[in-house]
Amino acid sequence: MATQILMPALSPTMTEGNIAKWHKKEGDAVSSGDLLAEIETDKATMELEAVDEGILGKIIASEGAENIAVNTPIAVLLADGEDASAIDAAAAVPEPAPAETVPEPGAASGFEEVSAPAAAPTPAPAPAEPEYTGETQTLTVREALRDAMAEEMRDDDNVFLMGEEVAEYQGAYKVSQGLLEEFGEKRVIDTPITEHGFTGLGVGAAFGGLRPIVEFMTFNFAMQAMDHIINSAAKTLYMSGGQMGAPMVLRGPNGAAAGVAAQHSQCFASWYAHVPGLKVVSPWSGADAKGLLKSAIRDANPVIVLENEILYGQSFEVPADPDFVVPIGKAKIERPGADVTITSFSLMMNVAMEAAEALAAEGIDAEVINLRSLRPFDVETVVESVKKTNRIVNVEEGWAFAGIGSEIAAIMMDHAFDYLDAPVKRVCGEDVPMPYAKNLEAMYLPDAAKVVQAAKDVCYT
């Protein structure tokens, strides 16, 4: 049967093309792969090859023809044995119409629905967190994290830990102390210094049905693995239509330690919280550390656990019950108050709590919220607090621009605009790379005095 050769779309943006040259003339035999013509697109001159074999019966758009819309017939190809009479027949029979006009079941109404989409579903609030009344033990954050991993590894053979110095060295910061001894080298694996590689390997292991815990010696080094965290781990569930994702934990110390300067002192909270497909948590207390890490290991999604080196050595009362977990997506009111809400996470919770005590001495009753999860974010707890206090200050180590505090400001616009009596305040790391000198480093970081001042500003006192 004679077939029409149509002006092809030869780039993602091409809508029309010019015939620069015909390499075959009417009556020429054509076989698959032969060069038929050269076509100028919006970007380049492209060669048009024959797909089918036959005789070039008629050239409809001659050499030099310009602005021919995609899918317009430019020639007619005759099959073996056909004569010219088939040309008119072919010319008369329109080829399948382009995509836009192909009738599709549901397409018409679908288009309208797309132009007026339902709002993105609001994530269901995390389940209420039962108050823990069982036994506790005094543990450092480091020990709490280790216990979380050990308990979950006892529970699920597919959970394993990999990273630099996690096994024989017992962890660069001793977080994995004792794990090699208990679980052996199959499940506690020292990697070479190869973040890009071992993070990708972890993603593959998760695709393959395992539950990797990937430790970064610090999150600064995870920059080398960013492509696998974002493009491979976070997006695959969506790109596969829900068939497979990367259930894994990516954890390690985040933010400034002390005296290690710009490349080793950075908070990545807002970087990761930006990405759909990731969950991001950042524990403060020992209970947070244990409960959130256990939830992260059990979660079927990639979870970023942003720990803090300075907190590793601090002690807290930690629930001893192996069934204790902290639900991801749930903030915690650490100190109830009526006058101003202070939100924070990780090490900066120490600053927030210290500021709240100082404010109390001056007659300002601050409510301190430990965010714990940055994505999903507990909008409800923060908004309910602001409805009561009408004022909010966020404290974080990271930079203000496009930071977690900026997101909180936007959340207030969306959900608590009518309740605010003062602009949202952000207390952040200064907008410079972290300096080395002790005095400059201290100036860079938020401290209680800065938080107290911000709280007074929003209270207009």
Added chain:
Amino acid sequence: MATAAKRKPRKRAAPKPKATPEELLEFHREMLLIRRFEEKAGQLYGMGLIQGFCHLYIGQEAVVVGMQAAADTDVDTVITSYRDHGHMLACGMDPKGVMAELTGRGTGYSRGKGGSMHMFSREKNFFGGHGIVAAQVPIGTGLGFAHRYKEDGGVCMTYYGDGAANQGQVYESFNMAALWKLPVCYVLENNRYGMGTSVARAASTQELYARGESFGIPGERVDGMDVVAVRAAAEKALKHVRSGKGPYILGMLTYRYRGHSMSDPAKYRTREEVSKVRAEQDPIDRVAQTLLDNEYATEEELKAVDAEIKAIITEAAEFAQQSPEPDPSELYTDVLVDA
């Protein structure tokens, strides 16, 4: 036949092929399925039915077909780059679902949310379809890690191109795979051009498969245009890997006839170069010629196979055009697994 209209049995006795007539017929059929699928995908792209990037596998069919012929498809896993349609078909994925994904329909393998470069089938042990050059190499190494951890006897076939061979993460992967003796068969598809840059202009050494040497990974060059040679090499490599000796690299010399993607004007090589490879090395013509020379099949029988495959592809294309676009509600699904 589109690829070689003038084939005739030779007069002299043909050399005995290292495959049975049934195997050769199956290779021919599978390669032709990929060829016709890709030609149709190119057509649909030209009609504006497929958008974005579309990287065709035409010319390289012998690589994946030969590899899969040696694989234990019950347990072995496959992962590759964005030039992935052929791998999906060779893994047994349904042409209808693949084509519907290309046209962005709800019936596609990724429900229209992945497209040409991002498709998966857990059921068929196909783990993508990855759009970032070389990212599949550590992931494939991780699939190998999982095979060993679970002791399921499987091997991950990790495909990458000559362009990817210059990415650092490939060598980070080699190091770990060799260090831990992971069951990974690296399949380097050297089609001679990383987009528009020839291997000679991009790589300090041309024998890219030999880059495993410094990690102690054996590698060999394979005629990637000869499906029987590919299968033989794959059998040898997989035996090595499955026996616990660690990874292996197969350097497939192959060629893509089409541009890097549909919008590639391909000015970096001559038309004569492409025509010469097509005429002299086409993997499908070579098998067809062997079938004819040995009188394992007649020209008519091969034409019948072609007609049968064209019908499958036509059906897939119709399915892909008639299926509805994804439901608008799909925009918000599959971002996270509900805990």
